[in-house]
Amino acid sequence: xxxxxxxxxxxxxxxxxxxxxxxxxxxxxxxxxxxxxxxxxxxxxxxxxxxxxxxxxxxxxxxxxxxxxxxxxxxxxxxxxxxxxxxxxxxxxxxxxxxxxxxxxxxxxxxxxxxxxxxxxxxxxxxxxxxxxxxxxxxxxxxxxxxxxxxxxxxxxxxxxxx
Numbered sequence: 001x002x003x004x005x006x007x008x009x010x011x012x013x014x015x016x017x018x019x020x021x022x023x024x025x026x027x028x029x030x031x032x033x034x035x036x037x038x039x040x041x042x043x044x045x046x047x048x049x050x051x052x053x054x055x056x057x058x059x060x061x062x063x064x065x066x067x068x069x070x071x072x073x074x075x076x077x078x079x080x081x082x083x084x085x086x087x088x089x090x091x092x093x094x095x096x097x098x099x100x101x102x103x104x105x106x107x108x109x110x111x112x113x114x115x116x117x118x119x120x121x122x123x124x125x126x127x128x129x130x131x132x133x134x135x136x137x138x139x140x141x142x143x144x145x146x147x148x149x150x151x152x153x154x155x156x157x158x159x160x161x162x163x
Contacts, residue, residue, distance in 0.1 A: 002075045007115045008040040009108060010057070010065035011124065027134045035124045036062055037108040039071075041115060042078055048097070048107035052089040072116040084114055099144055100128040 013019065013033030023031045038047035038060070045057040058064055076084075092107050105127075109120050119125070131137035 003077070004073045004075055005042045006040075007071040007074050007112065008057075009069040009071050009112065009120055010038045010040055010045060011067040011069065011121075012036040012038075012062040013066050014062065026136050027131065028136075029130070029134070031127060031130065032123070033066070035105060035127060037105050037120060037124060038062075039108050039111045039115070040068075041074070041081060041111075046085065046111060048092045048104040050094050052085055052092050052107070069121065071112050071118055074115040076115055081115070084111075100132060100141065103128075 012035070014036045015034040017033075019031050019034045023029065036047075038045045040046070040057045043057060045055045045060060047053055047055070047060065049060075053060075088107070088110060092102075096102055105120060105124050109125060112118050112120055132141065
């Protein structure tokens with residue numbers, strides 16, 4: 001009998017509530033948060049930060065998730081997940097990070113599709129384009145990209161290999 005593993009989507013608001021407070025004045029619409037997501041599989045939190053990283057669930061620098069979504073169960077064994085993560089890690093490097101077009105939510109989407117065949121919630125995946133459709137979002141994009149550049153080009157530390 002194949003072993004089954006629960007898959008959870010951890011959702012964090014990296015604005016700590018500021019997006020909801022300030023977005024009506026700045027964007028002309030309300031956004032509930034600036035979302036960071038990760039996927040928990042076999043009691044390991046997998047996320048895209050300084051490359052593909054793994055942690056004990058809820059112990060990342062983001063703290064406790066604001067919301068946990070049950071994505072379902074998977075029969076994909078740990079060795080296959082490890083191989084998949086190794087394959088996608090070349091696409092999720094610090095240098096390739098882009099807040100709007102290639103971020104943690106894109107990796108969570110790809111991993112959830114692989115594990116359970118489901119998408120992350122649309123309000124998360126569509127947020128960057130929603131923001132960029134506003135004049136303020138267009139104005140902010142170059143400034144955000146410039147401010148992130150030194151951070152994402154830092155040397156990648158090898159994370160603990162928990163899976």
